[in-house]
C-alpha cells in the first residue's frame with residue numbers, strides 16, 4: 288500500500304522532521320541530491336543544465352541542485368524569478384552557497400531574459416512546489432509557456448510548477464515535465480488528471496522525512512498495489528458453491544440485457560459460488576445463452592410481484608442492484624422493495640443511484656454494509672454538485688459524502704476515489720482510457736459484488752480492491768489490444784489474474 292499526502296500534510300511532515308532535530312538545509316541537500324542522482328541515472332546531456340528557481344524552498348532545492356551539479360564539474364545556468372525580498376530563508380542560504388560556485392546566475396525580470404533557456408540540454412523546474420497557492424501570472428506564466436516549447440528533458444522538483452498538489456488542477460499554466468522527482472511520498476496532484484499528464488514519470492525519493500502518525504485522515508490517501516490483494520481470504524480447498532457465497536444481481540430491464548450479463552459474469556469470474564439474476568422476462572433467452580452458469584429469476588412488467596423479489600433477496604448473501612435496471616415504474620418498485628427490506632451487504636450502481644437522485648425521499652442511512660459505485664454523471668445527480676466541481680474536488684467531496692451518508696463510495700473517474708464513512712480514502716491509479724467504454728462500469732459493479740462476497744464485513748476493502756483490479760484489467764486488455772479497441776466484455780478475461 289502506498290500513501291499520498293496533500294500539501295498541508297507534507298508541510299506537517301517537514302515540520303515534524305525539523306522538530307526531531309533534522310535541520311532544513313539537511314533535508315534540502317538530500318532533496319537536491321536525489322534530483323541530481325535521478326538526472327544522472329538517465330544519462331541526459333548535461334552540457335547545459337538550466338535551473339529555474341522561484342522564491343520559496345522549491346527554488347532552494349533548485350539552487351542546491353545547481354550547486355551539486357557544479358561541484359560535479361557541470362556548468363549549470365540558474366535563472367532566478369520573483370521578488371528577491373520574498374526569498375525564503377533556505378532559498379537565501381542556498382543562493383549564498385551557490386555564489387562561490389562556478390555557476391551562471393541570471394535574474395529574470397522580463398520576457399527577453401527567458402532566451403537564456405534556449406541552449407538548455409536539461410531543464411530543472413524549481414519555480415513552485417507544494418507552496419503554490421494561487422494562479423501563475425506575469426513572468427512566471429510566461430516562463431512556463433516558454434519552457435513548454437523547448438525540446439529538452441524537463442525535470443520537475445517535487446511537483447511540476449503550476450500543478451495544484453491536492454487536486455492536480457493546472458493553476459493558470461503548468462510546466463510539462465518528462466520526469467518529476469518528488470520527496471517522501473506521492474502527492475495526489477501527481478496522479479490526478481490533468482496534473483498526472485504534466486508530471487510525466489514520477490519518482491518518489493526518501494529524504495528522511497517520516498509520515499506523521501496523527502494526520503487528519505482526509506490529508507492522507509491510500510493507493511492499492513498488487514501485494515494488497517493478500518488481504519482477500521485464501522480459497523477454501525474443501526469448499527462448495529455455497530461456501531463461496533450467493534450473489535443476487537437485480538439488474539437489466541425490458542430494454543437492457545448487456546448490463547445484466549456483464550455484471551453477473553464479472554461476479555462469477557471474481558470467485559462467487561452462485562449468481563442469480565433477477566431481471567425482466569425479456570432477458571430470459573439471451574441471459575440463458577450468455578451466462579448459462581447463472582440462475583435466473585424473471586419478472587413480468589405487467590404482473591410484478593414483490594414476494595418473488597423478497598424470496599430471491601432472502602436466498603442471497605450479497606446483493607447487487609442497479610446495472611441496466613432502468614428508471615421506470617417497475618424499476619422504482621424494485622428499488623423501494625430492496626431498500627425497505629434488505630439487510631445484506633450490497634452494491635448499488637447506475638440506475639439504482641439515478642432513481643435515488645430522482646426520488647430523494649428514498650435516501651436514508653442504510654442499515655446494511657453498502658457500497659455505491661457512481662460515475663461522475665451519476666454522482667453529480669446524486670449529490671446535486673456540478674460535474675466541474677466534482678472533477679476539481681473529487682477527493683474532498685467524496686470523503687465528506689461518505690461520512691454524511693454512511694455508505695462506502697467508489698466514485699468512478701479516470702482516477703477513481705474510494706472512501707469509507709469516517710475512515711480511509713483511496714485513490715486508484717491503475718486504470719487507463721480503455722475503461723472509458725460502455726459496460727465497463729457493469730464489470731466493475733460485478734467485481735465489487737464478487738469481492739464483497741469474499742469479505743462481506745469489509746466493504747472498504749472490497750471497493751478499493753475492485754477499483755484496482757478493474758483498472759489493471761483495463762491496462763492488461765489494452766496491452767493485448769489497444770486502449771481504443773477494448774470492449775467491456777474483454778475485461779472479463781483478465782479478472783482471473785487477480786482471483
Ligand SMILES: NC(=O)C1=CN([C@@H]2O[C@H](COP(=O)(O)OP(=O)(O)OC[C@H]3O[C@@H](n4cnc5c(N)ncnc54)[C@H](O)[C@@H]3O)[C@@H](O)[C@H]2O)[C@@H](O)CC1
Pocket residue numbers: 301302311314315318341342343344345346348373375414415416417418419420421422423424427444445446470494
Ligand atoms: N523542510 C522543508 O520544508 C523542505 C522543503 N522542500 C521543498 O520546499 C518546497 C515547498 O517550499 P515552500 O513552502 O517554500 O513553497 P514553494 O517553494 O512551493 O513556493 C512558495 C513561494 O512561492 C510564492 N507563491 C506561491 N504561489 C505563487 C504564485 N502563483 N505566483 C507567485 N508566487 C507564488 C509564495 O508566496 C512563496 O514565496 C517543496 O515543494 C520542496 O520542493 C524540500 O527541500 C524538502 C524539505
Ligand SMILES: [K+]
Pocket residue numbers: 345412413414415416443444445446447448
Ligand atoms: K517544481
